[in-house]
Amino acid sequence: MVIKMNFEYSEKDENFRKEVKDWLDETLPKSLSEKVKKYQRLTKEDYEIFMNNLTAKGWLAWHWPKEYGGTGWNAIEKHIFEEEIIKASAPRIVPFGVNMLGPVLIEFGTEEQKNYYLPRILSNEDWWAQGYSEPGAGSDLASLKTTAVDKGDHYLVNGQKTWTTLGHHADKIFCLVKTDLNAKPQLGISFLLIDMDTPGVEVKPIITLDGEHEVNEVWFTNVKVPKKNIVGKENEGWTYAKYLLTFERTGIAGVPYSKSALNHLKMISKRSLKNGKPLIEDPIFSSEIAELEIDLLAMEIFNLRTVSAAAEGKAPGMESSLLKIKGTLVRQKTTELLRKALGPQALPYLPEQFDEGWNEMPVGPSYAGPIAKQYFNMRKISIYGGSNEIQKNIVAKASFGL
Amino acid sequence: MVIKMNFEYSEKDENFRKEVKDWLDETLPKSLSEKVKKYQRLTKEDYEIFMNNLTAKGWLAWHWPKEYGGTGWNAIEKHIFEEEIIKASAPRIVPFGVNMLGPVLIEFGTEEQKNYYLPRILSNEDWWAQGYSEPGAGSDLASLKTTAVDKGDHYLVNGQKTWTTLGHHADKIFCLVKTDLNAKPQLGISFLLIDMDTPGVEVKPIITLDGEHEVNEVWFTNVKVPKKNIVGKENEGWTYAKYLLTFERTGIAGVPYSKSALNHLKMISKRSLKNGKPLIEDPIFSSEIAELEIDLLAMEIFNLRTVSAAAEGKAPGMESSLLKIKGTLVRQKTTELLRKALGPQALPYLPEQFDEGWNEMPVGPSYAGPIAKQYFNMRKISIYGGSNEIQKNIVAKASFGL
Amino acid sequence: MDFTLSEERKMLQETVGKFFNSNYKNIEKRSENVNLPEGYSKEFWKESSDLGVISALVSPKFGGLGGSGEDISIIFELVGKSLCVEPFLSSAVLSSTVLSSISNPRNDLITDIIEGNLLISFAHCEMNNRYEDHYIETNAYLKNDEWNINGTKSFVMNGDDASKIIVSARINGDVNDRNGIGLFLIDNDQTLKRPYNTIDGYRSTELTFKDLKGELLAKDENALKCIIKANSAGALALSAEALGIMQICFDLTLDYLKTRKQFGKSIGAFQSIQHRMVDMMLEIEQVKSAVMLASSTFETDDLTRDKNISAAKNLVGRVGKLIAEETIQLHGGIAMTWEYSAAHYAKRLIMIDHLMGDSDYHRDRFKLLSNS
């Protein structure tokens, strides 16, 4: 009765990992992965190169069922895939079309919508953006103010969305809009697909505290949207939005990101000097690294447990929220220690160095440039996608029976 | 216009400090301060020796106005006095009569009550206990269940009080009781003085997690209490209780306790070995001590600022709550580091060693015996006297205007 | 990958869980055992043996029926949930690990332990060696072909009732040398004993030896290897025990928050309390993960074994403090009382950090092993 747990990947899984790795080795341009490694700004084309490669390989829709052109992978395969693309420093797969809208259309779209939109997502013909958040309605979508008024053959949309990531690259946006103004919060909301080139749609950049332009405001002024662009039933958009929010998220803990940041931290701590000696030999700094590494090690197992359960068909419940909380804290801690490791070298800020082709001498070691910027940028991960506070509320409500 | 702040005590204050110190040197028995230093159990007589000395000197009622036999000291003098008695390892002044009931009687008592009770408190003839908390009503006194029913010439009291500190030594107890059963919470409460030897009063010990008997349950079964024993008006006891709760508390941060614990910690860290070297040379352990010392240093100034403002007649508001919170955290942290410093030496538990006259060889160094016990005992300080959570609620309500 | 419980595991967990539960129903029952002359229940110990609980902690190679990292974790998670004070750690884990790891394993003695007939304590700690594997002041010398041992061992769990003691002693070299250590088996009847209870209710003893005859079990490299393995096995067992305790602490606190009312609503309805409960829950999941990892790599190479065990024990130390302190704080006064079980769980949880290396020790060891 000797009892053993098995933490190893199966041979099938290991083969799959090798296939992903080899494919990335072969197809991912070195110049592109270098840009990612150096935290340089990615152009729309940079994303498209990688995503077109994925399309060609049939791996773009890694979350979709096979019958719709997806991979049909189980949770472990998805986990391995995600781990490898991060390890290879590939650009991220822009999720709004393929990972967010796709599953909603597959579940709730009309045949016409599926036939029209899904192939365009699979071929990267459409670049989608997400229109959920509004000023005054972040984690709490119940207080939306953007309205869509029924005008017979179309809706007339007015309002403002915000935090629209990469919205300046997008052709289309899926939005939550109020269609019943008299309904209670969370009711009377519809899920609407809008062409960005419709008259009255305006995209305004938001510059974040690190000086970067990644997110946007999207303004709607008397925008006419054809009625067939509604997904599912009118006034039931909340259901579809929730479907997305609870959608299985294997990568939510960001383990591979934290692992690569931890390695980077160790490298930098070996090169940074404190009193003439490598910082990694400082007993206190190395202890902070060690406890972070232990937290990450435990979280990796926690994540694998959840992935493994998902592969067996158990939908993760509060685990997703707990992993989101811990994952963001661990990842933020790596950026904090990276910043601390640099000492005064973290101060210089040369925004031009993040442009492609910049080849001046940096101030200080070349790895120093993006570190402080990255620390401030990463403050966002505990805020967006349901802030950590919201996650705690969800866990408490779901698990405590209080 | 060179600007200087003055953090020094005035000469008058320094003279006062010397007077207190000299008096303690002279009158406090060495055997008694040794017991306090060794965390040995104090008998009723131990407390009385010190308090009778204070009475003789006219310093027992250090919080009272001069006209009632008090000292009339200002906040700085009170602060100095408290600091010195703690530094001298004197027993604490049992506060229930002199520091708690006294001020309430002075403010709200009848002439008869004042004339009868105050001299008995001043002479240590009566040993008072406090009857506020009940099972199910700790920090929230509004849900009291002990009742006092008006029977013409007396009240008939039934119910149970708990956490009654040193109640097993007490002759008398002041209680909050429900006199109007139909009133809303916080209303219908009266402030009643009860003789402990009245038939129907029963004291039962509560043994705390460290194995000690300091607190008690007090049960009332059909206890007859004369009507003249009510303080102030019937059903307005809440006002008097609040008066006590907001009563100026200079010592709330426990700074001198933490300072002496910090010194003890440094001493033990010098003697404890880690890999053959004194623990104090361990960079991480010494850093934990250093940051604790810095927190304490800042808190000492914060406390002095509050004391100094009080001496000028400004009643401390949220400062009391903030000092209570930080004071308990710092003090608990000292007990935690003391425990950690010992390593496995913290394990042995010889309850008999805390009895007077125990003179066997301890297990391990003589300082080790009380440390773990003290750590567990000190968990109470963030719970009682209004838990830290309650203090935060108070500050939020009073200061944020939310 | 397989994180689910096998059928065998579920069975073991269920059977032993029921058995522990029926014997450690409540905290008074535990106090009775604590106050027995031996500091534990000989009866319960014998029954544990009959049920195969001790056997489950020992590998079939040495006459047991289990002994994997997972077996140890399953049993000790239950030990934690019941706060058992029987000699599972001292005799069934530490001593049997030494006896099975020496060059010539002593299956005879292990069998006696498994059958509940013999108690052997492992006397390694000393007043000054804190948590070190190799810092040893007790010494042994050879005279007329016989080993003689001198010195004092501290914190010897169940060292008063054990018939035999395994003693680590220095044969040569400086107190802090990694070489020159020997392991000896001695009879406990001639030792000078100073038994006492620990603050968390366990029986421990100071043992003094004056020219006491001992049988050499291992020396030099093999001896140190055995000490390290025993201490690692102990740290794993304690980590699993702590995990069991944390789960009970969480459940007790949650129950309390549901029933206790303040200002007209249950305390658990307060958001700040809920968020703290989520933090606790999250960290317990982290500990569970670390214990699972350490268990699953217990039989691999020494480096991986010790690194993962150190990760687990370090996390247990940090999270244990959080859980113990929050359990008391969120309960308020009630968890400060002797008669309520939460106080005893919290005490044991805190004191586990004082056994087999605290969070600082294991963080440093993890650091060392990560870089080697």
Added chain:
Amino acid sequence: MDFTLSEERKMLQETVGKFFNSNYKNIEKRSENVNLPEGYSKEFWKESSDLGVISALVSPKFGGLGGSGEDISIIFELVGKSLCVEPFLSSAVLSSTVLSSISNPRNDLITDIIEGNLLISFAHCEMNNRYEDHYIETNAYLKNDEWNINGTKSFVMNGDDASKIIVSARINGDVNDRNGIGLFLIDNDQTLKRPYNTIDGYRSTELTFKDLKGELLAKDENALKCIIKANSAGALALSAEALGIMQICFDLTLDYLKTRKQFGKSIGAFQSIQHRMVDMMLEIEQVKSAVMLASSTFETDDLTRDKNISAAKNLVGRVGKLIAEETIQLHGGIAMTWEYSAAHYAKRLIMIDHLMGDSDYHRDRFKLLSNS
């Protein structure tokens, strides 16, 4: 004891506060100054001089009107509240401290600084000396009775616009020796400059010297003493600046919590948020206390001065992180944007820990000074 503000202090605080406020009304105005060719507003700097703000940072002994620890704290708390980017720290604190602490104080230069006619930067930091006072690679040698300086200085605040530079350089000994250090005054027109903005909006420069002639200001013991005093004065100024920033962060957050609604009530009504605000408030009071103590002992013996300043700067580093991170987190997305002031306060607060010694450096220094 007297913790209240004297009339003079109140007046200074009020006058300077009003003046700063009217010039740094909002974050756009600050961005304008940041983007000026010199990285700050020469006009505002001159007006500050006319109003006596620079003078308030210098002792009457050297031609100023203030210069006590309290003066520095008052001014820099206001610098923090306005996020001013003018050379108060580089020229008015660091350089004037050196010039007044050398054996033959240079009142002439100090007067020029006070009058706003001369900017002098203090070039001590190097790419590899982290926060150390004495670790110096830049070197100086004597040739034909003239001092020549070679090396590169990093993170020289306002080092592009300054006319003169005070440079620390090694005359003899190893990079890490406490002795053999010299302080030199050089003209900045022949240095090789690599100016840049820092992430928190300040102008800094890398300066390279090739056989550059310099005037010796101090050497050996006196030089090190001056460096330590300048860095301590800088750490005090930064601590007070951080205190000012923390107060603004707290106020901005509280305001936001009152106006922003979620799930039908203002966010500030959520208890878990309130408790976190209390933690912030409490720690800001702690920082205020530590800064007051450090200010009041600035003119005592060096040991007390440096110990209390290290206590303050260590606490500022720890609490600064808490306040900056909580300010962003409790605001949610809005504090992540460039156009909202909280982001800039948070950035400066974090980066203050990267100047004049971080929390780790000052904890270690406090430890050292406590034991001496």
